[in-house]
Amino acid sequence: MMACIQFVLLFLCSFIFIFKFNPSYAQISNLPVKSLVLLPVTKDPATFQYLTTIYHGTPQEPVKLVLDLGCPSLWVDCSSGHVSSSRRPIPSCSIQCSTANPSNMSCAFSAARPTCDLSAENSITGSATRGELVEDILTIRSVDGSKSGPATTVDHFLLSCAPKFLLNRLAKGAQGMLGLGKTRIALPSQLASKFGFQRKFATCLSSSSDGVVLFGNEAGYDSIFGTEISRSLVYTPLVTNPDGSGSSQEYSINVKSIKINGKRLPLSQEGIGEGTKISTTVPYTTLESSIYSTFIKAYTEAATNMTIVAPVSPFGLCFSSKENGSTLLGPMVPTVDLVLQSEMVKWRVHGRNAMVPVSDEVMCLGFLDGGVNSKTSIIIGGFQLEDNLLEFNLGTSMLGFSSSLLNRQTSCSMMLQSILKDSL
Template sequence: MILAYKDASTSLPRIHLWPNYIIDLDAPFTWNDCVERPFEDTCIEFKKGCRSPLSCSNHLCKEAHSYDPNPNCPSFNITTKYGCNICPVTTLNPVSNKCKLSQLNTYTGRLRPFGIRFVSSCAPSSLLSSLPKDVRGVAAFSWSNLAFPRQLSRVTDKFALCLTNSSGYAGVIYLGDGPFYFTPTFPNLDIRTILSYTPMIRKSSKSLGYYIKLNRISINGTPIHLPSLKSESVKLSTVVPYTTLRSDIYNALFTAFIKATKDIPRAIAESPFNLCLKASVRSVHYRFHVPNIELETESGKVWTISQDNSMERSTWNGAACLAFIDGGSRVEDAIVIGTFQMENNFLFFDLENQKLGFSSSLLARGTACSSANFTQSPQ
């Protein structure tokens, strides 16, 4: 069980280890700025900068090289210059999309209780730009065999993610199969018993991110006309703050939502959003009686996005804004579900059986991701 916090300035979820990491569902391996001073630039130039470097002949190095690097990153084919005593890799900052040549090494640190030598990339501190101030790297939670959960011993090939909506309270990540208990409403209820499941797919054999398929998107039970939706893959991301839609999908959702909320007074739109609504004088805690957005998954099960995950409170005037973003017409993925829509939703990533379990909002059940019962730990 690992605590997860929402960063107040960037909204990125981070895990509370030493060092602190943001969570990336798409990264091939974990990295942090472990270059020892005074070596500031890169581990590659001075091998003493890394504590326990792996050689290029190590099977873990070959595993890292099996994943396609970002085409905009520098090539790691530099063994002619440095020999096979190091394992060069390209390390990507998923927020800035900047990358650096770095070196794969083994690291123990606070992971020692798990009884492993953890493999991560030793990157220069210059790669931390745009990450939260107290974060020192990126934790991989992808399909990769070098991802954080898959390297830990004594756990199955499964993990659960439950992100909080407040920087003042901790969410939780579970490594393993459960059970998972939450307080206060149902202290003896195993969350697994209320989950719905849908197949979790990979776009290709080298794809590392998590994707699902949707049959339709509805607003309060009324389907939105999206003829090509079933052919699209829907990506889950912990480095995108708000769900981002290709323009044609966004416009259809936006138009349908405007129609469904025509009786609610409008407020001035606040960037990056295009629709903001005024709070009713009778609303409680700025709650809005807006319709649910329903994502019917490939399995026929519905992921319900209620107002807690569809409306972001404005910074002024007690308004709230539709928290979906127009990504443009040329985005790589037609739909990317961001962290705001994941908050207070329990997501169970079952890599072994290639399926995603989801709860919809826990708030509707009287609990939240900040209410994990730490006295009843998974077995």
């Protein structure tokens, strides 16, 4: 009898949750067709982490978060002293809990643990712990066409409260991490449900304070980036790592081969980068040790007119920058191509995203040795993502990428500074 009652209650909760959160049933909040929801992004100079600020709770409080592509949810340290009157714990016996944690398919232990548990992870340290799922009000800014729009509010936003120790090694002032993963409670899915958006988002990171993450539909992208850029992205499938390594919430692509100045590296196997991960929490691209060794040798051979100098940690190959010429695409150095599903589809890395200036006279190749036992053979790091427009489409499981916007005589900062100058 008790089991039957629990089943009925869960069914009723499911109906209410579907009506509230599913755009097919819920009343969609109205935004103009060209509107986007926007998160300004800055780069922390000490940790090289990418930071954004949201406003949540009642009263509203700004919360600085580290951006993490692969994190499945938004988690914060709720012990900071701010008390939100709109924060509500999520019961363990609820459809919200089952949606956030698919393994929670039973109410059998709801009496012993009445609130919903949700794993929270710091991807910088690799630490994970149990958090508590709550709902609260989230406020972020919007963009109407090519200008700043009003602040917009998301009611009943699901996030996780995590203990303070999980903040270890996050940038100064950060109170948690903002996940852009593939789950139904990650920010892209919750915004899509709230506003009737397509389940996709775009990133345009910068080494300055003018990076951005955008959520919305195609018309909105056109109004900010222009159709010449937004309609000319190259697309490649998003995949799951074939060896099962990594999280299913992470964004990965297949790299079939690597070329330096158009010459293919003599690597021993095809698909050397199957499950190549794209990361905003890894500062520079890492290559598994055997790939890295071949890569460094080939790059050294291609850099015939460059002077090698002593390496500067953590980099393994550095050059003198005193006599090196420069273009709109950065230093004049060998180009790196990550060849994807065919020879015609490649992610090209020019000097700006290849060379890291470490002093006025030295620059280093921004590709690092990922180790012998690396779970992922290639991780494309944040430095290589900067001034590249990336579109993550969860609905089609495709990644759209522009390669360097500098090639079009523009940048993330140049395109976005006019709409980011107004405060929330």
